[in-house]
């Protein structure tokens with residue numbers, strides 16, 4: 001049954017999630033001795049609304065008597081520290097407001113749960129560019145970088161920031177501050193350089209985040225139901241242009257256990273079987289944080305080591 005969240009937000013039904021490790025059985029057994037339960041919340045687009053997302057998580061913890069250990073956000077985070085940052089945010093003037101990230105940056109508030117996010121197409125791009133390889137944007141809030149992999153406890157989380165536009169894909173990161181209007185639009189476009197780095201990853205990835213959906217993912221879920229909600233996707237789906245082409249290539253290469261996306265502002269689930277007898281990727285896209293929208297999914301319990309902390313980043317050069 002759906003659970004009513006704080007302020008009328010609709011939470012989707014918690015489901016069970018267990019990670020499948022392909023490591024040798026002996027290693028798995030020794031790991032299990034150190035494992036504890038872990039609960040992961042996944043959110044679609046943040047749009048700077050940290051206050052409401054965290055309030056929803058705190059409410060959920062209270063009514064369900066659980067503790068959420070990690071929040072993943074799939075982009076459009078809007079880590080706006082001050083009014084100057086708004087000049088690098090690609091949104092219509094009427095949407096240019098500070099929202100609530102600045103409170104967590106300034107120390108007025110502290111994120112109640114460790115938060116990991118990727119970038120989307122509405123970001124304080126000047127700030128994210130400072131953390132190209134990933135880094136803490138505020139206490140307990142970690143940006144995964146333009147392309148990155150981190151280890152949170154025993155879970156390897158990869159991510160690709162931005163959205164795909166074929167006309168900028170083969171360019172470098174040429175944008176320089178202060179961004180002109182064209183720079184503001186292109187700075188968040190996915191570049192081949194970053195995808196190429198992720199394509200070199202050989203160790204298993206448990207969770208991967210991309211802002212736009214991997215192209216073709218709609219073939220692996222309930223398409224009719226999706227089109228009932230978003231009939232205007234039909235043309236792009238038929239033409240094979242909906243979503244990110246490089247994300248689809250990465251999905252095929254990395255074959256993570258879970259892949260989470262956002263951007264299209266609806267919930268959509270899919271199962272991708274890799275090869276005839278290969279692993280399965282569970283895909284889930286979520287909405288943005290608005291009342292009665294499916295923007296949050298909680299997975300529990302997950303087996304993880306007891307010392308789970310966002311201990312270190314693994315820059316791609318060190319993988």
Ligand SMILES: [Mn+2]
Nearest residue numbers: 076120121263
């Ligand atoms: Mn978006």
